[in-house]
Amino acid sequence: MTRENPTAGLDLDALYEAVVSWFAPEVLEAVAGPAETETERIARAWLAKGGKRWRPFLAACAFRSFQGRREGEAPEDLRRAAVAVECFHKASLIHDDIEDGDGERYGAKALHAQYGVPIALNAGDFLLGEGYRLLGEIGVADGAKAQMVRAAAWGHRSLCIGQGEELIAKRARRPLAPARVIEIFRMKTAPAFEVALRVGTTLAGAGEDLGPALARYGEALGIAYQIRDDLADWSAGTTPGDVEGGRLSIVLSLGYERAVGEAKRSLETAVAAGRLARVLGEVGAEDAARRLLERYRREAVTALEPLPSEGLRNVLEQVVGKMFAGEGAGCAAIADAGLRRRLDPVR
Numbered sequence: 001m002t003r004e005n006p007t008a009g010l011d012l013d014a015l016y017e018a019v020v021s022w023f024a025p026e027v028l029e030a031v032a033g034p035a036e037t038e039t040e041r042i043a044r045a046w047l048a049k050g051g052k053r054w055r056p057f058l059a060a061c062a063f064r065s066f067q068g069r070r071e072g073e074a075p076e077d078l079r080r081a082a083v084a085v086e087c088f089h090k091a092s093l094i095h096d097d098i099e100d101g102d103g104e105r106y107g108a109k110a111l112h113a114q115y116g117v118p119i120a121l122n123a124g125d126f127l128l129g130e131g132y133r134l135l136g137e138i139g140v141a142d143g144a145k146a147q148m149v150r151a152a153a154w155g156h157r158s159l160c161i162g163q164g165e166e167l168i169a170k171r172a173r174r175p176l177a178p179a180r181v182i183e184i185f186r187m188k189t190a191p192a193f194e195v196a197l198r199v200g201t202t203l204a205g206a207g208e209d210l211g212p213a214l215a216r217y218g219e220a221l222g223i224a225y226q227i228r229d230d231l232a233d234w235s236a237g238t239t240p241g242d243v244e245g246g247r248l249s250i251v252l253s254l255g256y257e258r259a260v261g262e263a264k265r266s267l268e269t270a271v272a273a274g275r276l277a278r279v280l281g282e283v284g285a286e287d288a289a290r291r292l293l294e295r296y297r298r299e300a301v302t303a304l305e306p307l308p309s310e311g312l313r314n315v316l317e318q319v320v321g322k323m324f325a326g327e328g329a330g331c332a333a334i335a336d337a338g339l340r341r342r343l344d345p346v347r
Contacts, residue, residue, distance in 0.1 A: 010064060010311075012318055019057045022079050023048050023086065031079050032134060042115065043123040043130065047083075047090050050106030054225075054323060055089050055196040056082035062200030065315035077138045081148070081203050085196045087131035088152060092159055092192075094124035099167060100247065128156070135199070144202050151198040155191035162188025166248055175256035175267060178292075181248055182223060190222025201312070209308075216303035217316060221323070224296035226250075228324065231289055234280075250292065252276075255285030297324055 112120035
C-alpha cells in the first residue's frame with residue numbers, strides 16, 4: 001500500500017511540529033533575512049508569537065502530499081511559502097484587533113495595545129508586503145509564481161470584503177440571520193485556507209485543475225473552523241461580551257432565528273450574560289451550531305472527491321481530523337480513506 005500511495009506514511013504530527021519550528025526567531029531570520037529596523041523587529045516578533053499555524057501547515061501538507069515526499073528537510077522555498085502565508089494571516093489579526101477594539105491576543109496585549117494604533121497598523125501593512133515579497137522570491141517559473149500571488153491577492157480582497165460586511169453589520173446591533181453570518185465566514189475566514197492550499201500545490205508543480213475542489217474544501221473547512229471558534233468562545237463564557245459589542249456569533253444568530261416572543265426580544269438587546277446564556281440554552285442554539293459545524297466538516301471531506309491525487313485526498317482528510325480533534329492532537333478517525341464513500345449527502 002505504501003508503494004502504491006507514497007503519502008501513506010506521511011506523519012502529520014511530525015510535519016505540524018516542523019512547521020511550528022519554522023517560526024522560531026532564528027529560523028525566520030534564515031528564511032526572511034535579518035530584521036534591521038525597528039519596524040521589522042516589531043513585525044517579526046509578532047509573526048513569531050503564538051498562533052496555531054494551521055495555514056502554513058496546510059501549505060506544507062499540500063506540497064508534501066502532492067510531491068509524494070514523506071521525509072527529509074523541507075526545501076527552503078516551502079518554508080518561504082509557509083512564512084508568507086502566515087504573514088498574511090498575522091497582518092489580518094493586527095488589523096482585526098484594531099477594528100474590533102480587542103485589547104488582547106494570545107493571552108497578552110494586542111499589538112496596538114503595546115505600541116499604539118499607528119505603529120500596529122504599519123506593522124500589519126509591512127507583513128502584507130513581506131508576504132508578497134517572499135512569494136516573489138520563490139524559485140519557480142514565472143507562471144507558477146503568478147498563480148501564487150494571484151491566489152493571495154484574491155484571498156486578501158475577499159477577507160477585506162468579509163471584514164467590511166461584519167463591521168457594517170455591527171451598526172445594526174441586532175443578530176444577523178445565520179445564512180448571513182455563514183456568508184461572512186465564507187468571505188472572511190475561508191479564503192486563507194484556500195490560499196494556503198493553492199500556494200502549496202502550485203509550489204509542488206500541480207496544475208490549476210485542482211482549483212475548484214481546493215476552493216470548496218477550503219471554504220467548508222474555514223466555515224467549520226469559525227463555527228468551532230464561536231462555540232469555543234461561547235463555552236468559555238466570552239460571547240456575551242462580544243454580543244454587547246456587536247460581534248458576530250453563529251450561536252446567537254441561530255438562537256435568534258429559533259426564538260419567539262419574549263426570548264427573541266431578549267436576544268435583540270444587550271441583556272445580562274446569565275439571561276443570554278439561559279435563553280440560548282432554552283432554544284437549543286448551541287446544539288444547532290454543533291450540527292452546523294458537523295455539516296461543514298463533512299462537506300470539506302466530500303469536496304475532495306474530484307481530486308485526481310489520492311495522496312492529496314488522503315492527507316487533506318487527515319487534516320480535517322487533526323484540526324477538529326484538538327490542538328496538536330493526532331489524526332482522528334476521519335482519516336479513514338473509506339469515509340468519503342460512507343458519508344451521507346450534505347443537505
